[in-house]
Amino acid sequence: MKYQELFDGDEILKSEAFKELEKPLIDLIARTSMWVDPGKVTNAPVYPDVKRGYPKQKGQVIDGIRIDDNTYANRAIKNAISKDAGFVNYVTCHIWPGTTYDERYHTRLANLVLIPQVVAALSDHCPSVIDVLKYRAFELYGWYPEEESEPERPDYYPEEWGEMVSESVPLSDMECNLDEYFTEDDHNLELEEYNNNREEIEIEKVRRKVFGWRYKPGQICSTILDEYMTLSQNGKCPVERDRLKSICEMQGVEKFEGNYNQMKNFGLxxxxxxxxxxxGYVSLWLPVSTFIKGLYK
Incomplete structure (x- = not known):
């Protein structure tokens, strides 16, 4: 659909009126946000096999990862702050943009903060607020995502932050068995959903996984794809399958057949x-070829 005129509410962030309110709003968020006591924060996510995904995928297990909305992240931080307290009109926010779609960071306590609902959206849309939260997380926990650079202290940084809830909660109490929350019917729905939408699901899986392969060389999948892209001149021409196999085995890839088949065929x-x-000739799967060529260009 084409519009004769488009109105973007985020334009308010560029207005002089917002600039006058920006520092007071940052101070308000600093005083009212709720953080986990550093003594309770570990170097791993509370729920290691959970991440955010498409809304219609919620509850499914895709490639071993449970698809969440914000339920598990919300449970993780609230249990860590206080298992006995109630939280009304507080929103669970992720510090680093985009990390909710990564199972390493979706429920990592150092990546989470509770912010009053009335101002929580600023943590997604206001760069100065995002930068302040990044530095606060680094200040408290010494943490930032491994793909990112160490955050710098913003030019404007609040001096006053709210006090943390004082309560001792054993880390083991924050763990749970994910299967406890899902029935056999849920798992059957996962397979049905895949069969009904397998191309769409595979495209999303490729976009999520190949980025990691590209920038984390040494994995089997990474090596196979890297060698193919070299032999094919960045996907310009097909490559003889046996030649690809031979080159990959020379690079130390064991069990080429099984891994290659899982990169060629559909499968949950x-x-x-x-x-x-x-x-006998290998080429990139057409629905994702442009995306992959772009990563390797």
């Missing part, structure tokens, strides 16, 4: 479908 538990094969 496959690595991610990046290849298609015709008469």
């Amino acid at each position: 538990r496959n690595h991610a479908k990046v290849f298609q094969e015709n008469n």
Whole structure:
């Protein structure tokens, strides 16, 4: 649909009126936000196999990862702050943009903060607020995502922050068995959802996984795709399958057949479908070829 005129509410962030309110709002967030006591924060997510995904995928297990909305992140931080307290009109916010879609960071306590609902949206849309929260998380926990640079102290940084809730909660009490919350019907729905929307699901899986392969060399999938992209001149021409196998084995790839098949075929538990094969020649799967070529360009 094309619009004759488009109105963007985020334009308010550029207005002079907002600039006058910006520092007082940052101070308000600092005084009212709720953080986990550093003594309770570990170097791992509370729920290691959970991340955010498409709303219609909620509750599914895709490639071993449970798809959440914000339920598990919300449970993780509130239990860590106080298992006995009630939280009304507080929103669980992620410090670093985009990390909720990564199972390493979705329920990591150092990446979470509770902010009053009335101002919580600023943590997603206001760069100065985001920068302040990043530095506060680093100040408290010494943490930032491994793909990012150490945050710098913003030019404007609040001196006054709210006090933390004083309560001792054993870390073991914050753990739970995910299967406790899901029935066999939920798992059957996962397979049905995949079969009904497998191309869409595979495209999303490729976009999520290949980025990691590209920037974390040494994995089997990464090596196979890297060698293919080299042999194919960045996906310009098909590559003989046996030649790809030979080169990958020279690079130390064991069990090429099984891993390659999981990169070629559809499957609920496959690595991610990046290849298609015709008469013994391998090429990129068309729905994701442009995306992959862009990463390797």
